[in-house]
Amino acid sequence: MPALDGRVVLVTGASRRIAIGAGVARRLVADGATLLLHSWSPHDAEQQWGADEGGVDALVEELRAAGGTVEHVSMDLADPAAPHALVDAAHVAFGRLDAVVANHARSSGQNLEQLTAAEIDLSYAVNTRATLLLVQAFAARYDDAPGGRVVVFTSGQYRGAMPDELPYIASKAALHELTASLAVHLMPRGITVNCVNPGPNDTGYADDATRAALSAHSPGGRWSTPADTARLIGWLLSDEADWVTGQTIASDGGFSSL
Structure with missing residues (x-):
């Protein structure tokens, strides 16, 4: 029997077929999970890599062709009502929800001189607040x-150091520090909470020079891939990981920025 047979999983941030959310979705379907995918492609359209036109629809078709039971919701997680609405959507579609993979992220590319209050607030709203409210819901x-x-x-x-991504790393650091407290609170209810650092992940945003420079800091001589991250996620969702909680785990091949 597949490791996640019968489990219903919400995966957020699955708007680009080349990125981590899609890689996680492929792995979880292969492991037998039923999925609600979340996306918000307008954020990608603002970035240098651009939106994956038709990407989510194509991903859903791919996953269904592979035998998966998959539904999709597009929603802006900057809206404080969105996290609870996503959980409601999973219950409406499947009658239950067993796991949340909060993969979504807002990236702004602001350094200290470029920093704005508006971007700090928006990054916290999407990356930190929405994740906390998803866990609550x-x-x-x-x-x-x-x-x-x-x-x-x-x-x-x-x-x-990541000096050119200050709003992003501030909001992500908050999730790192929240993990242990959420884990302690929820373990008595049969829920584990873990945090993943996927390392530099080759999702189509970097040029060749950046890839080469970062690969030089990897003992394995390459970047992480969405499939690398997805293997860890699949294990953390499985019964084999039922005694692992409150952990921040780096799936980065030993990458060092030093």
């Missing part, structure tokens, strides 16, 4: 049985 409707799972994402700010 999920836990409020969970049936207190073994097997509940929450996976949040941080970045590499605790391993090395």
Whole structure:
């Protein structure tokens, strides 16, 4: 029997087929999970890499062709009502929700001189507030049985400086520090909470020079891939990881920015 057979999982931030959310979705379908995918492509359209036109629809078709039961919701997580609405959508579609993979992220590319109050607030709203409210909404409707799972994402700010991404790393550092407290609160209810740092991940935003420079800091001589991250997520959601909680785990091949 597949490791996640019968489990319903919400995966946020799955708007680009080349990125981590899509990689996680492919792995979870292969492991037998039923999925609600979340996306918000207008954020990608603002970035240098641009939106993946038709990407989510194509991903849903791909996953269904692979035998997956998959639904999709597009929603702006800057809206404080959106996290609870996403959890409601999972219950409407599937009658339950067993796990949340909070993969979504807002990136702004602001250094100290470029920093604005508006971007700080928006980054915290999307990256930190929305994740906390997702956990709250999920836990409020969970049936207190073994097997509940929450996976949040941080970045590499605790391993090395990222001076050109200040709003992003500040909001991601908050999730890193929240993980242990959420884990202690929810473990008695059968829910584990863990945090993943996927390391520099080759999702189509970097040029060749950047790839080469960062690869030089990797003992394995390459960047992480969405499939690398997805393998860890699949394990954390499985029964084999039921005694692992409150942890921040780097899936980065030993990357060092030093």
